[in-house]
Amino acid sequence: MRHGKLTPAALRKYGFVVSFLAVPVLLYVVFVVWQYIQAFQISFTNSRGISPNFDYVGFDNFTQLFQDDVFWAAVRHHVVLLLAMPLITIAIALFFSFLLNLGGGQRNGRMVGVRGSAFYKIVFFFPQVLAVAIVGVLFQAILRPDKAGVFNSALGAVGIQPVGWLIAPNLALWTIIGVMVWQAVGFYVVLFSAGMASIPKDVFEAASLDGAGRITLFFRITIPLLWDTLQVGWVYLGIAAFDGFALVQVLSVDRGGPDNATTVLPLEIWRNAFTYSKYGVASAMGVALFFMTLTFAVLTLRVTRRERIEF
């Protein structure tokens, strides 16, 4: 097509494309992008959310934030979440998907998963189907700190004292990370399985013929060929590590406790906005969170960039 000339045919063509795109883009701008922009605006005001009148206060909300212990506690927790949660989830998911797809060795000259892998695949995916609120309520019963809890009654059966999963300040955050991992693993097993399925089987078979064991296969063949999928998984999980609102809200002592041990930024945003009516401060936290998430995503994509292996 020649550029610069809008023939009726070209117009029709563009019109057709634009008419499809306009509505979703408009909806996205009105209901998503505009809110982001407004949050930036409100973060510089003393808005309390109940009146259209407010004043601009410059960087006051941000200074207040940077002096707030609770804010820094939440940031620290995101760092822990960011380091631990994706790593544990991906490690477990990779291990499982390797077993499900290639762990059974050769059968009839083809690589297969362990016995019953079709069944396991479905079971692993179950937690993903549950709404996060339901997961929270389930784990409330499982993690109950006295002998009536599912875990603690099992421990009690073998003579171990009840563990304060969510009430010991040093343990509470890790317990919540455990629940997040439990919920996420299934999805990544399926994602990585799909990735592995797209790797040509003859690569594995050739390596196998050359005498590579399962461990060599996993580290030398599977992971390098799965790199793109891993990268995607890492970014998804990293962004999830900046959330955690629902689980912390339902599971933790007094929402974020004990002693701020489990609090996360989305929870503090919610508290500042709806409990304290400090919409300005809440928006400032949102802006901080926005930049943290953005930095993480950019860094991850930069650092993990590798030569793409064509196959």
Next chain:
Amino acid sequence: MTSTPREITRRQMMRRVGLTALVAVPAAGLLSSCATSGGDSAAPSAAPSAAATSATNPFGVKADAPLEVVIFKGGYSDEYATQSHEPLYSKEFPKAQIKHQGIQTISQTLTPRFASGDVPDVVNNSGTDMLDGGALIGAGQLLDLTPLFEAPSIDDPSKKVKDTIVPGTVESGFGGDPAKPYTLNYVYTAYGLWYDAKMFEKNGWTPPKTFDEFKTFAEAAKSKNVVPFAYAGKNASYYAYWMILISAAKIGGNEILLNIDNLADNAWNADAVKQAATAWAEIGKYMDKSYEGLIHTEVQTQQNQGKIALYPSGSWLESEQAKDTPAGFEYAMSPTPSVSASDKMPYEAIRAAAAEGYVVPAKGKNPQGGLEYLRVMLSKEAAKAFTEKTKSLTVVVGATEGMTLSPGLTSVVAAQTAAGQNVVTYSLFETWYKELETELRKQTNALMFGRISADEFCANMQKAADKTKADSSINKQSRSV
């Protein structure tokens, strides 16, 4: 949406007490702008003509003036109004026609009417959709109830109304600047330590009257495998801080709590607060750590199962647990123990608060009738009918005489009588300054479960109070009673 009485009394009560008592609520602007858009007929529209006043008709109600009453039809329903309060009013003024409305959406229904100036004469402002009391006061829409409280009582004309109701009731309805009583809070709630009277009887226990006795009692309970005291740290740590605040007030008087509400310098470092925190932290040591991770219903159920002796709560507890209370379990309430022999308030002092607000719109057609209706409500006969219909106590003193009450309410009445004028005031910072309140919840759990000392508790709370005081974005309020 319907709500049960227990839902109302427990959480909403706190909010209600605060909202109606609030003074310069920031939202005042919202409603006033509404009011102005409805035409500035704000000038007391031709002050409704009144009849001559007399001893039996202190407000000068016109005998044939119709009266419009709007009742929140929630957990208490509105039968108490239609079957008792309104007939009682009609008995006084047989010629007056009463228009009754029982609704749940108070705000949605009445806001436009306030804006246009066509308002009812009595409003039971309650429920999730209640009108913003502070905003109404700011817009000059509510009648000052001082004449009501100064008027002679129906039961005993030699007494003023204010002397026939529980102390603190008038103040709980304060609003505006300067503060005046705009709301009549009608339902009485008492706070203390709740126990199973039968269990205590069986074991030969009595509720401890001092903290020394408390410790002796705790050992005795422990030896019977009963947890002496417990509360739910996961969602109800405020039940525990109520106890600490009550003890602080008993030691140093209500001014300790007023200072805290007023964000006075070093209010939390007061000796009384420190002593109270120390005393309660000692009791906390008898609690299992697991209580920090349980919610209130879980702990209350454990008490019903006989695993816990004393539980801090308010007088809604009995009806809240009605379904789960086994036969042979008899709720009773005792005051919190005295901390020292030199306490300013006696052991019998209890914290009590009035809730469930009734207001008289200033620009109604029959405001005198509205005041009279409230005076009728505050008669013993009307109060008794309310308790019969709703299973809740009212602020009218002695209204339950001769009635058969549930064991829990009976013990509340006994505690109320024993307390007399010794009433610990309700802390308004709980609704005024939510950040401070959130911090108090955290620090209370840390104190009661042994992570911080009483000194650290006071220091941390003082820091939070100073932060609230210094934060110019938070509207400051104050109270003197």
